[in-house]
Amino acid sequence: MNKLLIASAILMVAPFAAQAGADFVEGDKIFGGDAELGATLTTGNTETTSIKGRLDMKHELGNWENQYLLEALYKEDTGEITGKRYYGLIQADYQFSAVNYMFFNANHEIDPFTGFDSKSTVSSGYGHKFIDDGRTLFNVEIGPGYQFKQLDDESALAAGYDTEDSWVAHGVANFETEITDSSKFKQMFVADYGDSLEGRSETSVTANIIGALAMKFAVIVRYNSAPLDDKKSTDTETNMTLLYAF
Template identity: 55%
Template sequence: MLLGVSGLGLLSGGAIAADDFVPGDKIFSGDAELGGTLTTGNSKSASIKGRLDMKHELGQWENKYLLEALYSENDDGDSEDSTVTQTYQAGIQGNYRFDPRRYLFANGNYFRDPSTGYNYTVTTALGYGHRLHHSDNAFIDVEIGPGYQYQRLIGAEAATSGVNSEDSLVLHSVLAMEYQIAEGSVLKQKFTADYGDKILARSESAITARIIGALRMKFAVTVRYDDQPLAGKKSTDTETTMTLLYGF
């Protein structure tokens, strides 16, 4: 079981705020997550995950910052070799709000997972965002706009395919929702897709429940999809975690 600390920047008291990007009178808030797993016996595995998610509100501007890292090592005991996986993600997005429902956005994202055959993927986009629905306990946001995607292949894959990189103009789209099931319990879903020469998509589903004060428990499933993976690679990667959360 993965244990960590994180927080929910969009919650204020028992309700989801209509236009407070950062709760209350603060202009800055953040989430921190840190956890790990350790398994021994016939198979050995260890992993550690860290995540920092921050929000900054200044007038009509809303800025989001994300840093995430995952390290895992697996040994099935049948050989001296072990499998090591390291993934990193960093992102930044700025929103300029015309009113509580309408905004323009610009973002940049970096993702690194050599197990996919790509050393890293960089995506940038800008466009229009709109809050489709808002109530005391739920909201739904959509974003759409043009973007650019660049992927750098690792050495072995570059030698096999004969190219060092792939790039494409993309249509960037996001669907995000939150629903407060009960006081202190929230369901979150975010779906991101970039449509270009191929489709890269990511789905993040999470449910959180308050334990005491700012301490919460979170169950999350993240699915990444590439409709044209490199030869010998799978199109779908899934990550399932159970964490402890703490917000600041």
Template identity: 50%
Template sequence: MKHALMLAALATPLVALAEEPQPSFTGEAELGATITTGNTKTTSVKGRVDMRHNIMDWDNQYLLEGLFKEDEDIRTAENYRGLLQGNYRFTPTNYMFINLTHEVDKFAGFDSKTTGAAGYGHRFFEQGSTILDVEIGPGVQSIKYSEPNDMRETDWVAHGVLNFATDISENATFKQIFVVDAGKKVTGRSETSVSASLIGALAMKVALVVKYDSEPQPTFEKTDTETNVTLLYKF
């Protein structure tokens, strides 16, 4: 009897540990490339890694993406973007968020743009595969320009995000993400995508990215668009 009680005492913490939800990682990696040689020399590469880490009441996101284009040995596009975000859920539909985004894109009229924000998020709708999340809160945005004289602008902004996703068939998913930062000027990013499963965890993805700047540098347009076709792997 004494030995049985000792074994039970030793087993209790192990059982509790087994029952406790374990941290989990999920994510997506995508890659698309076009390379031509001969009469026409063109190189285009698009890559992206988006990971989610769920632990206790925290839902964390780590995203890194880049685009590179070169025509006839002349670079025509090069941008990189990283995002870190943590969501603390205090109910199934309500959460507080904090994030940091850094973007490098000299072909958009600036060297780098960094935005940090925190605020409140709410899931307005969830049914099956369909979700609609909205986030809003204050933030700070800092933009560095190479001309004139490495000028840097820093401004308070109102940060807003709309995130919608739904399955449009058994094998296809539609996603729409809007991000807006409004201060002395307004910058925004929209990504509309459709992905279709090919085999197993591999899918084909088509995405349209629209970037907006209400007050761009001279000679630059207010709106940039980017269309990508990539292979997507879910893990």
């Protein structure tokens, strides 16, 4: 755990420390992002609640491009919680050129339905933009990382240990393209390979409704090659949300 805390501190401090000696120019500051929200509520013979929220912010400052991401998912069926997931990510990219950059990434996930109380991963490495013409973006990232997991009490009792940690190879492939002037397609793959292979795929289509308001349809698939006993290796999530860009 100490290794993870030290690595997280280094990754979070690095972009700010590098900028500390530079002169700040207001014209170089660019900040924006988008917020998503989707909900389903039913009452009567069937009582269900489903809420999905996401806040994705990006900040450009000189050669740095930073991302701050928060996600939350909550599901309840007739008073019983059937889904709960919270995820946070910080990533800083240092641009060497228009197509080459170094990334620093730290993320934390809470999903008790996997048998783990939490999972944290830190990584850094090299990124390259193969296509970036204003309408289409295709970039790939690869580098080493470190992952730490905390098992819940039930899983720890069954397994005989309460934590897992390993060094991982971290990779990302991201593709985005504008279908029309008012719609966009995105496909992203994220993988961490260490003691097991863990992957995440997100496919989405976004269509503008009016102004900064859009509708987003997304399919998310999560995969773990070595899940805990009584857990499935693949989880899927399909949702439709309203998205507001700012």
